[in-house]
Amino acid sequence: EWPRSVVIAAGDVYLEAADECPDWTGREIVGVGFRASRQVAHRHGVYVLEANGKVREFLQKPDDAALRAAGALDRRGKAIVDSGIVVLPTKAAARLARVPERSGALWRGVLAGERRGIDLYEHLLMGWATGEREEYAAKVAAISSEQRREYGALHGCIYDGGMRGHVMRQCPFEHLGTTREYIERVGAGARDCAFSRRVQMKGENLVTNWAREIVPPRVMRKGLGATCLPIGDREWAVVAFDAGDDFKTTLERGGAVCGRRLSEIAEVVGDTELWGFGARAGTPPVSRSKTRVRPPPAGPAEERSAWNARLWPVTRSGRAWGLVEWMTRAGGRPSRAWRAARRMSLAELVVAVNHERLLRHQRACRARERLERLGDIATIARGIAARDVVDDFDRVAPSERLGLARSAVGSLWTAYGAQKNASERARLATVMVRVCEATGCPPPVGSGGLVAMRSAVWRHVRESVAREVPMSRRLPRAGVRVGEVVSSTAPVRIDLAGGWTDTPPICSDVGGRVVNVAITLDGEHPICATCKRVSERGVRVTSVDLGKTVVFRDAKELRAFDDPGDWAALPKAALALSGLVPAEGRGTLERWLKHVGGVEVTVSSSVPKGSGLGTSSILGAAVLSALARLMGERLSREALIERTSVLEQMMSTGGGWQDQAGGVVPGVKMLSTKSGGRQVPSVVEMTDVLSRAEMRGRLLLYSTGIQRLAKDILQKVVTRYLEREAGTMETVSRLGMLASRALLHEKARGEFDLVTTVNEYWRLKKAIDPGATTPAIERMLDPIRHELSAHMLPGAGGGGFVFMIAKSAAAARRVRERLEERPPNGLARFYEFAVDTVGLKTVVM
Known part of the structure; x- marks a missing residue:
């Protein structure tokens, strides 16, 4: 097992690295890389390692000259490219968490939009790999003395003695750097979208995070995409794009947006509207909580790109798409509403996004999609938990719940009818019952109602074993004489x-x-x-x-x-x-x-x-x-x-x-x-560990005089299992492992540890059913607990007998005396017991 750690993984990289695990002690930062060609290295971060694996330098998108100067190429001309995975020991993670406190000036500048955001590659990896503050400040282009102080403080906060590199042996690598690469490798379509009407997509369309309150287009031309970003508490911004767009390419170099050249958009709108020169530069900042986002200062011509062009209106209106639709048409011109709207650049939007709203929206969309396909999902994913299904209803709007519940129950009913396995039928029926109870949805037609569905669950549980042994259909004949x-x-x-x-x-x-x-x-x-x-x-x-x-x-x-x-x-x-x-x-x-x-x-x-x-x-x-x-x-x-x-x-x-x-x-x-x-x-x-010399006189079996019928317990536990309740599933697994471990110890040592096994078993019994013990039983045990090495209630618990292992024979005698003098009730008593060596015996007399 690895020591406790924090793993950072980039979301735009897909790695295939089976059976790869860095050899890590838990005391140093590890950057995970792989060997790749110079062409790949030009587009990514590159580790330069010492012979002992320590990172000497981290390069950010180096060209051939920088690779050679740093000695980053091996004999085959390959470099160690950053995989996007970094492993931090808890100490380094704690240092990183203190950046807002210990690098306050820089942090405040980032929040105010006066400093660039702290970047994983440019600032953190560079800082972890660079020992000297001055060298680090130069690498991150800290020009003024104020910037050098701020980035020096950041370096002092995060630097933890350097980092080590782990080079994976084999690592098929996919970097989804553009929309077209994503479409080619993952596929087009809608992701996390809640359209209020049907949208016809002509192909190569990628649409994400569409909110139900935003009116969508009826048709999206080929290659057109869009994403909706929540800003503040109620506003949205719709960003449109073409599959071939590159938001970082400047106007002079042919940058484009929505498939139209940026120079054409600038000619129609004007530089002052797009990059903050002139009247529109005073647009009020967007506020989210205490964070103020201001437009970036006007820069030189090379900074004029779609990334920092203030193209995207921020509005509460459901017509947000209509405000940007003109950009998607050849020759389209902005409306007065677009010109009058409060607009932001994509650079500003990514800082201003309300991530809590975005996550809520995405969870609701994914919940809706799961509920609409619940029957298929529940059939394939046999580990799906009923609690998770119910939670999905809480993630969608209240107005949608009943309709989604009807759809979900209908799809479950279809899957239930097609299922032949009795145990699976019991599970599907259990999920249906839980959905109906949680949402108020009526049971499916033909089910007979909730009572009949609950009965069906237990019928299927019985069928899972009973169907294998059919009852006799022939007239019986005796095998003994009358009177025997x-x-x-x-x-x-x-x-x-x-x-x-x-x-x-x-x-x-x-x-x-x-x-x-x-x-x-x-x-x-x-x-x-x-x-x-x-x-x-x-x-x-x-x-x-x-x-x-x-x-x-x-x-x-x-x-x-x-x-x-x-x-x-x-x-x-x-x-x-x-x-x-x-x-x-x-x-x-x-x-x-x-x-x-x-x-x-x-x-x-x-x-x-x-x-x-x-x-x-x-x-x-x-x-x-x-x-x-x-x-x-x-x-x-x-x-x-x-x-x-x-x-x-x-x-x-x-x-x-x-x-x-x-x-x-x-x-x-x-x-x-x-x-x-x-x-x-x-x-x-197995070895009779109960009869060994060290156990002589220590074992006690005591009837508590408390009766509990197992059916009630069984139904509760089995229901939680059928609902795939996480704690129950984990405990069931551990119960089986405990029995297997006892057998392994038996084979390895000649016997298993009875005390350890009983103690762990009793803990697991109480975990799977808290009713395995009761306040009355605990009160009975309290005065003698200090005399016991282990104890448990056999069977389902909640009453019946207590099996006890005293710390010694003398302790066992004291326990016996205490309970015989002050029994919990008139039915409680000790039983003498011994290991049976015969088993069930049947004779004719």
Whole structure:
């Protein structure tokens, strides 16, 4: 990585320099150049370097004689041409920022128009490369003693011990020095324009910054261009030009404007009107804030060019183009309104431009263009953030917003209809909802309204994984005898790194990377599901820990499993996914169970709901495993994990695959998937760092007695991800990198640092969802925080368990004593836990 720095880059140069990075220490100014012919050097700045790379001299547009005199040519006759890139260390940048303070006289003269502006090449590069003040003053043509003092002060402010040059090995170079060069290399057309009516362009037209309030021409002849410049708070100046114009060429040398010779314009208007001789020289200055811009003093004949000709009216009128249009026609003559208008030269305009207004105008135009093409942009740029789209509406005029919103939503709706990828459909629907909410735009016809669109988002999220595992369409058959019981038991899990990356559609888009550990509680598998085959057709579901039982004889009741508040939702969804519930239109439950008879499903968990230990997903895996064995199917670990992910989506809880994978697969492991709809994690076993000697007696698992349902958290985080919220995207990336780093340390050192990993993981969890912790949890931790090396809430957080690593076994005992003496509520308690070495186990009894 480079040290902190400021990089200056010229905007009229295009460089192609792949894999080029100056070797820079952060202590000196570096000018970046490349070797080019003498002909190129004549038109640009040139570095003259010592053998050690230090810049001996900087030449400004030197001719052959100056190049030879300075020793700037190598053996092949090439010079080191300035690329327009300069790298400043922070110290040099700070010195530059103090120029208004330390070179006050020169600075005031620049602002008053009495001194030339401080130029990057003529003044700054020359100053950084020149050690002696007197030599510098001579180079910048400081003639009077007053000028020498002023430029000497500038040199003393910016000079920082010289500069070094970096010569790029290869650098294809484009310098867009004229309008025609720009058109040839970049293209003609309108840039940042808001025309109030259609403008027919005949070719080679370049128009920039056109304001809506300025009436444009209906036709622009071939080669004609224009730019609008905001002056002050409300005024505009329209500058017209031809593609072949050169504003610096003098009248005597054939200078032209709008394709007409400058001498012809001067003959029609008069020198006194154009260059300040005579009556018009007293035109009032234009004011912007506290800056006064005065016309430059009259100079010799060689200064009479289009650059300093006072041709351009400054007006609030929407007829600004009409005032200058005469210049674009052969034989055109100025109107009385032009003669009466307050006019400025281009030299004055570039100083007087209100850059804040100009930037606002450009941002509004670019926002308008993006909104008009939002559907195409959102389809191509998958990282576009909904917040940025909403911000674009704030950049345009209020009167335009609703119309642009209708256009934007319409284009998004078209893109949404054409999209086949479920995750992308969810993202496009999310952007549509956000635009409608922010602007008051009605949803597109056929969408069903905002409520239906929000539901569609989560349907598409479910489809991103569920569509890969279809439900059975055949009558089920049993794989065990009547009266036999299939039992599945499983550990719970603690996630140690990478959580959230396993959640659809994040994992479908970029793949997931998680490190977690399977654990037993109080020496037992805390999750149990049993399935018994009985002769009477029907389904009975029992929850041991809730003390509830329900009997189903209607398939419609079993298909109602999308309410997470329904205690039987999980068994019902598992039965449907296992093929024991007929799809709608496939007959009655009694007919469907013709070859099976009845099924009794019993579930139990010794862990409180909302624990953060992956309980519901692991219980789902246990039920699915038991039902599969009941039907004569032995699911592989991979198939069971994938099927449980589908179960989560069917229940609309929207969880990922790490919970069930954490309980199905024993021990400490790295679980990872690639992007795509089929999410089957690969498993890499890792060292059991929790059981090492240095951790003995230091690990604590405490139930806070606070429950939080993960669906609410999941929806918020996934919505921010679909909206491409910058902080969420960054945190998702860091979560995955943390898991990968743990695996890299495992391979390099034989184990990863548990304390460091847990601390960083907890920080990232709180970054992606501030609700991962609560004031009540923080109050509970405050008295014991000084005893802990690390702590976090497993799962989504916001309640459930706290995993703690004490600084020592003695500290762990003190933490236990404190919380047992003063628990936060009557449900809080410690659990003894150990790393599980078996994983989910299914047997027939």
